[in-house]
Amino acid sequence: MKLEPSGNFIVSGQEGLLSEISSMLQMAKQTVVISATRIDSTLSKEIVDAGKNGVRVYLLLTSEGFDEWLKNDFKEIADNVLCRRTSQGIPSLILIDGETPDSDGILMQSGTAVDRSLKVEGAAWGLRLNQEQVSRLAHYASWLFWSSNGPRSETRCSNHLKSPQDVKPLSASLSKVSSNSVIDFNAKNDGNKFFTGIKDIERFTAIGFSSFDLKEIGGLEIDRRLQTAVLTSPGDVRSGEASADSNASKIVALISADGSRGWLFDWVADAKMQLDHQTVLSLDDKQAGTLLTVVNKSKDKTEWNLMNNVNLSSLEVGAEALLTDGKTKAQILENQTIDLGKQTVTPWSKERLSEFEPHANSRPDCEPLAKVINWTWENIPPCPPKDAKDDLIERQFSEAVRKAKAADEYIRERLSTHGKKGEKELSKLDKIAKNTPQDIRLISDLKTWFDALSDVNNQLKKLEDGGDSDIQRKKKTKNVEIPDTPADNRPSVGRLFVHGKVKFLAIDSWTDYEEGLVESAKYNAELCATRDVLKRQAK
Structure with a gap:
């Protein structure tokens, strides 16, 4: 944004604010008051000429500006002005003949220095003042000049540039500007x-x-x-x-x-x-x-x-805007895709898995100025915790099956050494194996298998006795452990897990879902899917 000059609003520049101030100084008849952060020799001719013409020139500078005034050794200006230091905040202004009907003045942008920066176009602005404003500001400037607080010193001639006068002992009875409407x-x-x-x-x-x-x-x-x-x-x-x-x-x-x-x-x-x-x-x-x-x-x-109630469709894609907080920048996007990943659905069913949508409050923030948001996710059933362990029933069945398989393997190995008689007994085991489910869940199936193993094992012992002495027989055979059957059946579908005091019945097929609902209630377990389901490729 660039401030443009207009009427009595003047902007800095060679033909702007600097020229205006120069003309004002040349018109002074009685007093000139210059209050600024600093001053240099840019307007030295106008200031010196005013002083030589009998105009009283007062300079009020900030502490930093006053120190610079001393260092730069402005001898010619110093012999024609009274310059003081103040530690207070001061306005930047020029007042001409402030107590007369012909008063004039210009108030400048806060912090403006009366120096070569006034030549820079647009660096500062000034506002021409009316007579009443000049009068009030002249009173205020006088109060600042004579009654300023803090370390005070002044120069009255060029000799004081090396040793400014200390004015601390002096006091003034000037009053600050009284209440007014200006x-x-x-x-x-x-x-x-x-x-x-x-x-x-x-x-x-x-x-x-x-x-x-x-x-x-x-x-x-x-x-x-x-x-x-x-x-x-x-x-x-x-x-x-x-x-x-x-x-x-x-x-x-x-x-x-x-x-x-x-x-x-x-x-x-x-x-x-x-x-x-x-x-x-x-x-x-x-x-x-x-x-x-x-x-x-x-x-x-x-x-x-600032644009309120803007229709996003009307904004240009790729443009940048600030949000209402005034700080956050955002780019206008045609669309944005956000993948929410796997979403666990509870309670779950085939219908809920196909229809479930994550709640808006659980979704991450999207780009605020995206015209279209594409949300993607994969709905999955709940699974048992990663550190869940097999339930007691599952462990009992697994251990019983392990022992039975070991016994079956040993018996088959020994029977294979007994010719036709051994083959006859092996056929019994084959028949039982054919009728025994791969995934045994019922105690009755285990009992049938274990009874068959026990019978065949007894026949093996008879075959291996064969008139041998006890010592010879013991070298050929060993006692086969036929396991006991567990006390309870496994669930008809899935596998039971336990985590703390909570049980989970994990299934891995939709065909087991309805039966799984019944079985999970029977075993007081939460129905879920096996963790292998998560590894399968989504269809």
């Missing part, structure tokens, strides 16, 4: 008194404020009555058109939308006073109209524009 230095507390008639204004134009500042000025919620606002940073306001630019802080003003009234803020270089917008100058209709023109010229050249 300038105020405690606007936050004096708002109702100073901002006379502000509540009668229906619409405002504002520049240089944050959105928070506009919630209350002069006892009024300004952000509810805005027509236009150029904020210092993006923020949300409750009415009007708003834009934001980092350069907006150069000028802080509140103006009626018709340009008839206005107030200029923060023209004293004091961070604490600027934080609460304590320093205010009441503008006349000409100044208010000028600043209104300046704002209207600037509002379309700002870095950001």
